[in-house]
Amino acid sequence: MKLASLRPHLAFWGLRSAWVLAVALWALALVPWFEAPAPAPPTGRVVARVAPRGAASAAQPTRPIEEDTPSAEPIYVAQRQRNALTAEPAASPAERAGREGAVCGLTDGPAAASGDAMQSQKASHLARQAAAGLLQAVDNLRARAEPAAQAAGLWLRVLMAREGAADPPPPPTCVAGTDCSAAGALATSTLPTVAAVVDALAQLALAHNDPWLQQIAQRACDGAQPGPATCATLGTRRWSTQEPDNAAAWLELLAARDAQAADEALYGVGQASRFDNQRGRLAAWVVQASPEQAPAMQRYAAWQRADELERAANARVMAAAARACSESARRDANRAQLCDGAARWLAADPRAATATEPSAAASSRALDCATIERQWREARDAAQRGARVVTMQGTTAQRP
Numbered sequence: 387m388k389l390a391s392l393r394p395h396l397a398f399w400g401l402r403s404a405w406v407l408a409v410a411l412w413a414l415a416l417v418p419w420f421e422a423p424a425p426a427p428p429t430g431r432v433v434a435r436v437a438p439r440g441a442a443s444a445a446q447p448t449r450p451i452e453e454d455t456p457s458a459e460p461i462y463v464a465q466r467q468r469n470a471l472t473a474e475p476a477a478s479p480a481e482r483a484g485r486e487g488a489v490c491g492l493t494d495g496p497a498a499a500s501g502d503a504m505q506s507q508k509a510s511h512l513a514r515q516a517a518a519g520l521l522q523a524v525d526n527l528r529a530r531a532e533p534a535a536q537a538a539g540l541w542l543r544v545l546m547a548r549e550g551a552a553d554p555p556p557p558p559t560c561v562a563g564t565d566c567s568a569a570g571a572l573a574t575s576t577l578p579t580v581a582a583v584v585d586a587l588a589q590l591a592l593a594h595n596d597p598w599l600q601q602i603a604q605r606a607c608d609g610a611q612p613g614p615a616t617c618a619t620l621g622t623r624r625w626s627t628q629e630p631d632n633a634a635a636w637l638e639l640l641a642a643r644d645a646q647a648a649d650e651a652l653y654g655v656g657q658a659s660r661f662d663n664q665r666g667r668l669a670a671w672v673v674q675a676s677p678e679q680a681p682a683m684q685r686y687a688a689w690q691r692a693d694e695l696e697r698a699a700n701a702r703v704m705a706a707a708a709r710a711c712s713e714s715a716r717r718d719a720n721r722a723q724l725c726d727g728a729a730r731w732l733a734a735d736p737r738a739a740t741a742t743e744p745s746a747a748a749s750s751r752a753l754d755c756a757t758i759e760r761q762w763r764e765a766r767d768a769a770q771r772g773a774r775v776v777t778m779q780g781t782t783a784q785r786p
Contacts, residue, residue, distance in 0.1 A: 490683040490755035491515065512687055519676060519688025520546060524577065526675040533594050538671035540587040541602040545695040547580045548609060581614065588616035591624070598664045600625035601638060605699060608642055622647065626654060633658035633731040641706035648710050649724060656727030663700050666774025669693040673762070673769045686758040689765060693776060708732055 489508050520542060527539025578586075584606045591603030604625065607617035622642040626635040636654035639647055672692040676685040709715075711725035711732060725732070752758075765775045 488754045490686075490753060490758055491681060512683075515681065515684040516687035516691040519680065519684040520672070520691060521577070522677070522680065522684075523672045523675040523688055523692070526677070527671055530675075533590055534596060534598065534667075535671055535675070537587060537590050537596075537599050537602060538668055539675075540583045540590070541606065541668060542672065542692065542695070543577055543583045544580060544587070544606050544609075545699060546577075549695055549698060581610065584610045585614040585616055588614065588620045591620055592616065595628060597625055597628050597632075597635070598667050600628065601635075601664055602668075604638060604642065605703070626651070629662075630654065630657075631659045633661045633728075634663040637707040637731065638703060640710050641703045643706075649721070651707075652710065652721075652724035652728050655731050656724065658731065661731060663703075665696060665700060666693075666776040668696045670765075670769035670773065670775040673766045673775055676762075676766075682755050682759045682762065683753075686762045689762060689775065704732075 489511065491511055492508060524539045524543050524546070527535045527542065530536060530539075587599075587603045587606050591599040600620075603620055604622055607613045607620060608622075610617065622639055622644050626632075626639050629635045633655050636651045636658060640651035640655065669689055669692045673685075673689050676688055678685075711721070711728070716722040716725055769775050
C-alpha cells in the first residue's frame with residue numbers, strides 16, 4: 387500500500403482526534419466552576435453615610451453636595467462621605483445609644499421612651515442652642531478684620547430679624563433636663579438695629595468688589611423700608627455688572643422690584659452661561675466664628691440654622707424673579723420670548739425652603755455629642771480651607 391493513499395485517512399482521523407481533545411479540555415475546564423463554593427458573606431456592614439440636617443430641620447438626613455458651576459468655589463464634602471457607599475465598622479454601645487435617640491445636651495435619655503413631651507423638649511433645646519450660637523456668631527464676625535466676615539455678621543443679623551423672629555429674638559424656654567448654658571448668652575445679648583446694619587452692609591459693598599457683598603447688600607436694602615441713603619448709591623445692578631455671565635446675578639436684579647430693569651434682567655438671564663448664588667458662604671463663616679469652648683450642640687445648631695436662613699433668602703429671590711414670567715406677564719409677546727430664553731434658570735426648586743423654627747417632631751438620630759462634634763469639626767476644617775458649607779435640603783440646583 388502506498389503512503390499517498392493513506393494521507394486522506396490520516397488527515398480525517400487526525401481532525402476528529404483534535405476535535406475530541408478540544409471538547410474534553412473544555413469540559414475539564416468547567417469542572418472547577420461547577421464545584422466553586424458560594425462567596426462568603428461580607429464581614430462589615432455597608433451603609434450609605436449621610437449627615438443629619440441639624441438643629442432647625444433634623445427630621446431628615448442631609449448630605450453636602452457640589453454645585454454644578456465651573457466657576458464656583460469648592461463646596462464642602464465631608465471626607466467620610468466622599469463615596470455614596472462606604473464600609474462602616476461595628477458601632478460601639480455608646481454610639482448605638484446615640485443613634486437610637488440621644489440628643490447632645492438632653493439628659494433624659496432616648497426619645498422613644500418619652501413620647502410627644504420629649505419631642506417638644508428637643509425642639510425647644512435645638513431652638514435655644516441655635517439662637518445662642520447665632521447671636522455669638524454675629525458678635526464674633528462683626529469683630530473680625532476681614533470685610534467678608536463683617537458682612538456675614540451684618541447679614542446674619544438682618545436674616546435673624548426678618549425670618550419670623552422678634553427684634554431682638556426672645557430666648558426659648560429652658561426646660562428641665564436640658565443644657566441651659568445658653569440662657570445667659572441669650573438674656574444678655576445686644577444686637578444693633580436693622581437700619582444701622584443695612585447701612586453698614588451697603589457701605590461695605592460700596593468699598594469692595596466681592597460679588598457676595600453686592601448680593602447680600604442688595605438683598606438687605608431691598609427689604610429695608612425706608613432704606614438708608616447708601617442703598618440708593620449702591621443701586622441694583624452692581625452684581626450683574628461684575629458677573630454678567632452669572633444667571634444668579636441677573637435673577638437678583640429681576641427680583642429687585644425695578645420694573646424698568648425686568649426685560650434687561652430677563653435678557654441677561656437668557657444669555658448667562660452659569661449659575662452661582664453664593665450658597666454656603668454664610669454658613670461657612672458661622673462655622674468659623676463659633677468658638678470651640680461653646681457647647682457642641684450650640685455650634686452645630688448655629689451652623690445648620692445659618693444654612694436654613696441662607697436657603698430661605700435664596701428661595702425668596704427665586705420666587706420674586708419667577709413672578710416676572712407669570713401667566714399674565716407672558717401675555718406680552720416680547721416678555722414671553724424673553725421668559726422662554728430664561729426658562730432653564732427659572733425652574734422652581736422642588737425642595738422649597740422655609741425658615742420656621744425647628745419641628746417638634748425632629749428626629750434624634752445622629753444628634754449625639756460625638757457625631758455632631760465630628761461633623762462640625764469637618765465643616766470647620768473645610769471652611770478654613772476656603773470651601774463653602776452646605777446641606778442637601780433645599781439646595782438650589784438650577785442647571786441648563
